[in-house]
Amino acid sequence: MKKLKRSGRLVDMTNFMLQNPHKLISLTHFSERYQSAKSSISEDLAIIKEIFEGQSIGSLLTIPGASGGVKYIPMVNKKEAEKIISSLCTTLAVSDRILPGGYLYMMDILGSPKLMNEVGRLFAGFFANHKIDAIMTVATKGIPIAYAVGHYLDVPVSIVRRDHRVTEGSMVSINYVSGSSKRIQTMSLARRSLEAGANVLIIDDFMKAGGTVRGMMDLLEEFQANVIGIGVLVESEEAEERLVDDYISIARLDKVDVKGKEISVEPGNFIRLLKTELKEDVYESSTNE
């Protein structure tokens, strides 16, 4: 492309970084793209790094050496995460989403690409320092969250199906017991959609007793894949005994009072666990307002 001044480079590089999270980009790539000296590129990157980290967009990792370069890693600090999560809890607590049977209508939240991206950024930031090869979710409602996480971690998404109208070639199926309804059910994943030995992050929208997540874990064993983590948007406290222990939740549904039309929602364990995941400086880094 034609030679650009610093101002133009900053705009183009910012866009390029945001479109390519977790990708190592060599300084040579940029210096050739803009026909500029690597020294100027490094100065550009220092400016971008300062803004990205100051605004809790993410951190810019610079790897020195011939094989080195720069990598944009989506991140959230404590303050930013708390802001997103508390506004989500407020939205979740709106009483008119109570459905017969104490279910909650959530498509207004799950149907918003903007909200899904925020949730995706939370999980991607949380697992930024883990080696993850793929996201796994189960159709249907987990899919939007899974793709948002997959985008920010730059990894593919594997979609587990519960129906049988499937045209994905040979499938691996397992039976599982839905923890809440105690019914035996089947879930399947296309053989080709996940490599053996992959490191997988399980994502879902809602977890009650955890039967579905448990099923996905069993399914992953069939692929000799490893569960790196489990992230759910909402966990329900009603479950007397969980089939899954080690998971991250954005929000916790304490009680749904169908008669009194009241929903009590609290932040999940995300913030508490984030502290143990992130380096102190990233965790506490203050977002400029």
Added chain:
Amino acid sequence: MKKLKRSGRLVDMTNFMLQNPHKLISLTHFSERYQSAKSSISEDLAIIKEIFEGQSIGSLLTIPGASGGVKYIPMVNKKEAEKIISSLCTTLAVSDRILPGGYLYMMDILGSPKLMNEVGRLFAGFFANHKIDAIMTVATKGIPIAYAVGHYLDVPVSIVRRDHRVTEGSMVSINYVSGSSKRIQTMSLARRSLEAGANVLIIDDFMKAGGTVRGMMDLLEEFQANVIGIGVLVESEEAEERLVDDYISIARLDKVDVKGKEISVEPGNFIRLLKTELKEDVYESSTNE
């Protein structure tokens, strides 16, 4: 936030614009955010506009006047669209994706958030000048494309379901005839998930005879909603007669030779129709390489 120099403003504004497509942002917002004069903000925006349009990221629309401001509109020019589409066709033509029955395995494409974003940007750019309130798709495989389009158009996604394991409150259901299998089927959409009179863009991953899309159109009538457009990733030419005429396709599947293990794929009607949608200067604007 603390006062920023132009270099810092450009990085922060670029990120802000990219996160908020189709949103009108007042110059006041920026001048207060950075404690800078509107004149400097206007200069910043001129720089961003030049890069966004030069790199086919989109166009930056400036609305003058008190109620005015700036709006980032994701766009693709002809050259960029052709690049994305031809590489998609090449990927689609890889013979080992042929499944029994002549179906194609597509989860490697549909499972990639990056590819889905590119496809989403194509459709969002195509419909950039239409008033669209919501995206509608049918579970499962259309969902990732629908959310990518929804992100770039900044509108919510409504997911039509074919199963009955649904906890979304009162549903509107219709019967439809799958064009290829000629079987009667049912699809449902949560009453709350779409407002009456909404202008809707229908998105799906694959269209053969068009029975599913036809069904979604009938379902939209139940909501007194308007179909603004129909976008499919892949259309199959095998269908002897289509139930849908007016649609946009990224790729066209001409022939799947199961015995000879050959797939012939061609670009769909997207590029041809794009010319009639975009102003000449946007359509032809050359992407700097």
